[in-house]
Amino acid sequence: MKKGLVILYTGRGKGKTTAALGLALRAWGHGFQVCVIQFIKGRQDTGEAAALRRLQGVDLHVTGRGFLFGPETPESDRAAAAEGWRLARERMASGRYRLLVLDEITYAVNRGMVDLQELLGCLEKRDGRLHVVITGRDAPSSLVEAADLVTEMREVKHPLSRGVKAQAGIEF
Amino acid sequence: MKKGLVILYTGRGKGKTTAALGLALRAWGHGFQVCVIQFIKGRQDTGEAAALRRLQGVDLHVTGRGFLFGPETPESDRAAAAEGWRLARERMASGRYRLLVLDEITYAVNRGMVDLQELLGCLEKRDGRLHVVITGRDAPSSLVEAADLVTEMREVKHPLSRGVKAQAGIEF
16 A cells, blocks of 8 residues: 655654655655745745755745744734645645645644644645655644654754854754 | 764654755755765665765765664675775765765664774764764764764654555655
8 A cells, every 4th residue: 555645743853854855855856746835934045945946846935934932923924824825735736746845834833823624634635645744843633643654853962052053054 | 163063863763864865955955065875775766866866966875785684794784884984984084075974874883884983983083064964773872972963763653554565755
């Protein structure tokens, strides 16, 4: 039995987005059409953006506006997440893709910017060959339930706690 | 302070090699020279191999001969690991690279195919701007100690335990 998987990378450790990017690279290497939507990261100058834009057959959308710190969610961020989610639904329904990455969507879900039930419904109804990769901390239990493969990235040691700054090629 | 990091992805969960590949993609997007050495995987027809061979500035070596199951390590596998390690040392010393991935090298270390003290010595002596990414289960504690960033990929749910076969674009 071969089927499209829902893959969830969660937990507080580093490696969630990078593992999703690795799957995108691997899928692209097999000639699959790939779509990556970044829901929170707002930078357009990341290594992944520069790289993915050079890979023919990869469709990248950076719809985020940067990390949300406070308890309030500005309307502009809500609108950005809504646009990301509109694109995601459209890509899922199109039948054109074999791998779709919803990067950091759990943050948007946990802030009510993307409706969890709607996400679960779209995963359930999707083309059976489409793999969907979801990343972000604090994945809701119903999303863990819906996923086929779940890895928790557990932080054992983090360089930022050792006084090393975020740097190009590693953090972004 | 900006410096080359030693990044270790370990644990039993999926996402270690893919996270390393994601870092390779990100680094390549920033224009860095990247080298990836696969110590155990022996397949040449993986998605990552097809993809990385198309990225100019990425140097890929699949030196592995496939996963080792039994307690014995055949001489041919020892010779393959020795060749991978020779390449790794040469790449580390060359000064040409900004990111080096030693994929699944922990298995080679734990079987005595690559000497742990020699690996630690090479990490210590390397060019300060070179990032080294190490993957594999059961990383020795001295390697955890030497690393700047360590994530344990913890298996929460695995599709192969749900009757789904390994498939192109996801598992390889």
